[in-house]
Structure formats: C-alpha cells, structure tokens
Amino acid sequence: MPTPAEKRRTFRKLHESGCFVIPNPWDIGSARYLQHLGFKALATTSLGYAFSEGYADGAVPRDLMLAHIAEIAGACDVPVNADFEGGYADDPQGVAESVTLCVKTGVAGLSIEDSTGDKANPLYPFDLALERIKAARAAIDKTGEDVLLTARTEGFIRGRPDMDETLRRLRAFADAGADCLYAPGIKTREEIETVVNAVAPKPVNVLIGWPSDLTVKDITRFGARRISVGGSLARSAWGGFIRAARQLAEGGCFGGFADAAPAADLNALFREDQPKQPSA
Template sequence: MTDTLTARALAFRQLHADPGCFVIPNPWDAGSARLLARMGFKALASTGAGHAFSCGLTDGAVGREGMMAHLGEMPAATYLPLSADLENGFGAAPETVANTLRLAATTGIVGGSIEDSSGDRAEPLYPLALATERIRAAVEAARDLPFPFTLTARAENYFIGQPDLADTIRRLQAYQEAGADVLFAPGLRTREDIAAVVSSVDRPVNVLMGMEGVTLTVADLEALGVKRISVGGSFARAAYGAFLRAAKEVQEKGSFGYADEAISGRDITRLLRKPPG
C-alpha cells in the first residue's frame, strides 16, 4: 500500500513541476471518479459540496466521519493520484486540522486542501494568525507521513463574498511561508485578479473554474501562469441540473425527451470497462 501511495504521490508532485498547467476535475463519488479517470485526466480531487449533494445534504454538512468514509471509497475507484477537499479541517484548533490530515492520509489520498473559512457568519474567516498556524500544523502532519503529501492552502475571501484581493494575497503569502505546497483562492473571476495572485507567490496556484459567467479557458489560465485548474462542485451540479430538468419534464409535460441527450447504457458501460491509462 505504501509503495502505491508513494508512486501516486510522486506522480502528483511531478504534475506540479512539469511545464504548463493541468486540469484536476472533481468527482463526487466512485463512479464519477472512474469515468473521469477513463477519460484521460491525470489527477482527481474530491468535492465536499458534490459529495454532500449526493448524500442529500448541503455543502459542509457531511462531517468528518462521513467525509473519511467517502474518501476511503474513492482511491479504489481509480489508479490516479487523488487529492481531497478537507474543508476547514473540521475544527478551529490547529491540532484538529493536523489530526484530520492524518486520518485522511490513511484513506489512500495523496494530497488535500485546508480552507480558512470558519463557518461562523459573524466572523467567516479565521484571523490570519490562527489561519496560518492551522496551515503550519497541517504541514507538519503532512511531513511526518511516509509519502510526499501535497498540501493545498485555501484563502476563502472571494468564495464567502468578501472579495478583498489584498487580504487574499496576504493570506496566501502567509500560508506559503507556513509551508503549503499549493495555493488556492477559489472565486477569482478576472484575469487581473488571477494574475495578481500568481505574481505575488512562488508556489503553484490552483484556480477554480466552472462558475457562471466566467469564460476563461485552460489556455487563458495557462498564459496567466496558473498551474492547476479545478472545477469544484460544478460537475456534480451539472449532472444534477440535467437530472432535475429531466424530472421536471416528466412531471410538468409528461414527456421523456431528456433521454435523447442522456448517455446510453452501452456507452457508459464501455467507458467504465475501458482499460486505464
């Protein structure tokens, strides 16, 4: 098991060292992970939001125990390196964040992200000093693992509706100094903001796409110096959007035209059976 983890972990690290950028899509269950792997992507990252939706819950409502069970199912579905959405570490204390990372590392993942959102509406972001200490604790836990775990630190300013570029950069720089391997500010929407973040740090930067109204392409983001592109829960939302449109058609029109756009059972079976690589 350790040899397999090490091989996946080193392959994941190499993707961040290679020239250009890569897309790391976000499956929400074992089936979507296997399909994405068969399509030729080089790495995958879980989505906390997408998984929560699949459980009939809202984003953030799964809890640590449920998330660990979910992560335990994912690596077996694919040969690809898998990074995990570890949300805010499931607790404010640095020790809790470190323990969450240690638990997650036993599931077969080779990377993970920790965000600085607190879940407190009155103070939605952890104070910078605490947020930085949380990342430092995660880094120390990651370095004690028997394989090279890739830790991503997230600054959530834009995602929580507080688009403060200066504070976002200040936070990412602090997380870089704390030892994070990859930096991520989900919610950046413009070339200017993305370029400012990329030019302000010297670690690989992940950018979230799949947001309504944002038309930047992989080529655009690569030109801006972005290393990694994720899609968060947007693939899951796209799937559920098609599902709900189909259900609405049946309910309101009594017709079944949605089947014309659905993938056939034969095609999805062929894709699932496709040899990896």
C-alpha cells in the first residue's frame, strides 16, 4: 500500500490538470468497492457516516469522526479527502487544533466549510470565516505534511444563494492559502464557469448530489477539476434498504430484494481485496 506521503503527492497531482470524480464512501466496504471500480481518489461523507451510526448529519462527535476518517484512509490504496465539516469548532484556534488531528489520520486532503449549523445565521461572518481558513492553512503547514486544503462556502445549500458573496468568500479563501475551492449547490453551466473563472488557476470542486443532465464531460468542459457526490451514494443505498424494508413491514412482501447485490459477487470482491496479513 502506498504511504500517506505518496498518496498526498498523487492527490495534489490530480488537481493539476483535467477533471476527476471523487466519490464518497461511508464505510470500508463501500470504499473498497469504489476503489475496485478504478476511481483515483475518494472522499469521506459526513452525512453518509452519520446515518450509518444513527446520528443526524453534523451531530457526530469529533473523536468518532476522526476514527472513521483514519479507518477509511488506512483501508485505501488511493488518496482520501476528509469531509471535515466546519472543523469541529467556531473559533480559529479550535479549527487549527481539529485540523492538526485530522492530518494525523493519514488523509491526503481535508475540507473546511463556513456553515454555522444555525438556520437563522447559516454562515460565519466573512472575517471569521476567513480567519478559520487561515488557521486551517497554518495548522497544516505546521505539521509539515502536504495535505491539500479545500475551502467551502455553503451559501447555495444553506438558503443564501448569493453569487457575489460566494465569489467574495472563495477569492478570499484562495488568497488565504486554500488549495481547492468549493461552493456546493451551484448547478448550472453559468454558475460553475463563474466560480471556476473567479478563482483560476486554483482548482474547483463541483458537487453533483442530485439527478442531473450534466455529465462528467460537461463539467470538465466547464473547467472544474474535481467532482464529488456527497452523501448521494449513501442515500441511494438507504433508498434501496427503505423500500425493501417497507415492503416487508407493510405488505409482507419480499420483492424489494430483487435488486440486491449477489452475495457471491461481494464475497469474491472482498476476498480478493482482503488486506494481506504479514507472514509470521
């Protein structure tokens, strides 16, 4: 398995040209399956993991999330980016502490968002949001590890779809040392190209977490470097589970198992992909 340093070099190189898809597993099995399909990098999903543990999104304690991130990073041969939410602190010093701990998990990258979790005031004030990114950058640099920092502004998915403010924040985050910029919720060609052009030459991540007519080729043409899917794969799995469980509970029917993956196929995959134990 490549070392964390090797995976970090690979991850940074992926952001230099072209466009790649970075899907989001929620456990080791889903991570290994995505790696098996040939994806060049993966990213954790705070939502997907939260649901798997019976938490609401955003409610997973920091220590539990760090253990999860370390587990995924350690199970994969490809680079892993951590969905590290808001850094598990409001103040910049607390963000720096959390980021330092996240770097130790072996991730190749991590993201910090400017969402407060407060519906009435969903985004941190501009100056505080900027100081939080500066603190994350300084914390990574202090570790001496080449971990890629993605800065997110959440207005488009938190009821504040203001493009001018989104661009203001992304430009400031880029100037503060963010390596990759991310505005989840932008959907159209015009929106994507506007963001890409505003922070160029730094790379942009685009989230596609809903049915869309856009393709990877389209988003590549718009200039994005990276495409993630957030919790959508996890929600898709939940959708199949819920439909089958409801048919069983409400109608006493077993038709929901029709699309179940064959156990033999999964056994074969995971048997082949099982980490090799060191010889005695």
